[in-house]
Amino acid sequence: MDLQIHPTMHIRYGFFGNGLEWISDKKPKLKYKHLLTNVNYADYFYQNKGARIFVIGLIGSDSPTSRKKAQQSILDQMSYVERFVAENADKFSIGRTAKEVRQLVNETDKTVFIFSIEGAKKLISSMEDAEFWAEKGIAYITPIHLEDCEYGGAGIRPGLSTNIINIKGVFRKIFIPKKRGLTPLGKQAISWMYKAGMMVDVTHMTDQSRHDALDVMGENGFTPLATHDHFKPFYNKPRSIDTNDVIRIYQLGGYMSLACNGYSLIPKKPYPEYKKLIKEFPNYESGTIDTYQLVYETLLGFIRKHYREMLNQNTSFSMLTEQDLTRLSVGMQSDFNGWVNHTKPKYGSKKAQRKSGKTSFNRFDLEGLPHPGYLNDQWEELKARSVDLNPILRSSERFLQIWEKVQSESTLKP
Numbered sequence: 001m002d003l004q005i006h007p008t009m010h011i012r013y014g015f016f017g018n019g020l021e022w023i024s025d026k027k028p029k030l031k032y033k034h035l036l037t038n039v040n041y042a043d044y045f046y047q048n049k050g051a052r053i054f055v056i057g058l059i060g061s062d063s064p065t066s067r068k069k070a071q072q073s074i075l076d077q078m079s080y081v082e083r084f085v086a087e088n089a090d091k092f093s094i095g096r097t098a099k100e101v102r103q104l105v106n107e108t109d110k111t112v113f114i115f116s117i118e119g120a121k122k123l124i125s126s127m128e129d130a131e132f133w134a135e136k137g138i139a140y141i142t143p144i145h146l147e148d149c150e151y152g153g154a155g156i157r158p159g160l161s162t163n164i165i166n167i168k169g170v171f172r173k174i175f176i177p178k179k180r181g182l183t184p185l186g187k188q189a190i191s192w193m194y195k196a197g198m199m200v201d202v203t204h205m206t207d208q209s210r211h212d213a214l215d216v217m218g219e220n221g222f223t224p225l226a227t228h229d230h231f232k233p234f235y236n237k238p239r240s241i242d243t244n245d246v247i248r249i250y251q252l253g254g255y256m257s258l259a260c261n262g263y264s265l266i267p268k269k270p271y272p273e274y275k276k277l278i279k280e281f282p283n284y285e286s287g288t289i290d291t292y293q294l295v296y297e298t299l300l301g302f303i304r305k306h307y308r309e310m311l312n313q314n315t316s317f318s319m320l321t322e323q324d325l326t327r328l329s330v331g332m333q334s335d336f337n338g339w340v341n342h343t344k345p346k347y348g349s350k351k352a353q354r355k356s357g358k359t360s361f362n363r364f365d366l367e368g369l370p371h372p373g374y375l376n377d378q379w380e381e382l383k384a385r386s387v388d389l390n391p392i393l394r395s396s397e398r399f400l401q402i403w404e405k406v407q408s409e410s411t412l413k414p
């Protein structure tokens with residue numbers, strides 16, 4: 001499990017805790033329910049248990065008053081991480097090009113951080129802006145975040161807080177629903193970012209914005225990233241990617257990522273044929289690793305069913321090359337920053353333990369996923385269930401391949 005693709009944030013939402021702090025001598029008791037607590041402690045990244053490469057998402061200001069201030073906020077977050085890495089240079093490193101990441105992975109044992117920007121309000125108004133960030137080593141940008149902005153409409157996840165944050169989007173949804181796609185600047189910004197050598201993430205968009213983004217990318221031969229939205233057949237709400245767009249993302253060379261988190265993946269208004277699958281899952285416990293396994297394996301099944309369209313070839317599945325399979329990767333993401341809880345323990349209660357008939361339970365059975373230090377426990381549990389983890393393992397390679405492609409075609413060749 002090499003790459004954790006969803007941004008981990010620091011500083012911007014300081015009330016969650018900054019993240020990247022050592023807590024060895026004051027280990028708090030953390031639970032899978034850690035909403036509002038940033039559990040990204042350095043102790044849990046170090047030694048690469050469960051993931052080796054982490055994307056650090058630098059979060060753009062929600063209401064920047066000027067371009068300068070928007071830039072400065074990102075640069076401050078970057079310095080925070082750079083300082084931490086400099087102080088712990090024997091254990092951590094930053095990869096600013098795909099080549100650098102490969103070198104660090106192959107030649108050191110360090111945990112590797114990659115930078116992305118999530119929410120680019122006032123950050124990309126020209127090709128020069130895009131080149132500025134590409135030169136800083138930003139791997140990808142998620143231009144739209146929690147609110148409708150100058151680039152286009154933001155998908156609003158169900159919940160009062162998300163609706164309040166994007167009150168502008170709520171009004172537009174009611175009064176001008178047709179105007180929630182990408183703006184002309186949004187389309188232009190995708191080209192600038194891509195041509196400067198950064199990948200573009202279609203996460204957080206409304207369906208219309210995502211359709212527009214995939215159109216622009218398709219017309220120009222750009223490869224999209226989809227880092228942290230849901231799979232619509234199970235999570236039938238905004239912030240979810242429908243089957244057609246999943247196919248398009250793979251056709252354009254990108255791949256889809258899923259939250260490695262049973263709690264976030266709990267189905268909402270699933271399509272009828274998918275609802276059936278929940279009922280058929282043996283001893284299904286909602287929000288636990290069962291939910292992750294169900295959604296992940298269903299997505300794998302969907303990819304397997306549609307791989308011919310995705311890869312545009314007729315070979316039988318068993319004859320696909322390693323490179324074809326790499327193109328069919330599935331990314332893994334999480335959000336240990338305080339926005340969500342993580343996988344619920346399957347045997348957390350005495351009742352569940354009695355019912356299971358099992359006599360021994362490990363820490364993951366009893367605690368679920370309280371922080372990134374338990375990621376490997378989750379992978380081990382999935383392996384014990386014979387779940388095919390190769391599509392996740394391949395995703396780091398695919399990520400680097402896409403980044404290499406974008407960089408090699410860029411105006412600023414690395």
Ligand SMILES: [Zn+2]
Pocket residue numbers: 118204228
């Ligand atoms: Zn996000």
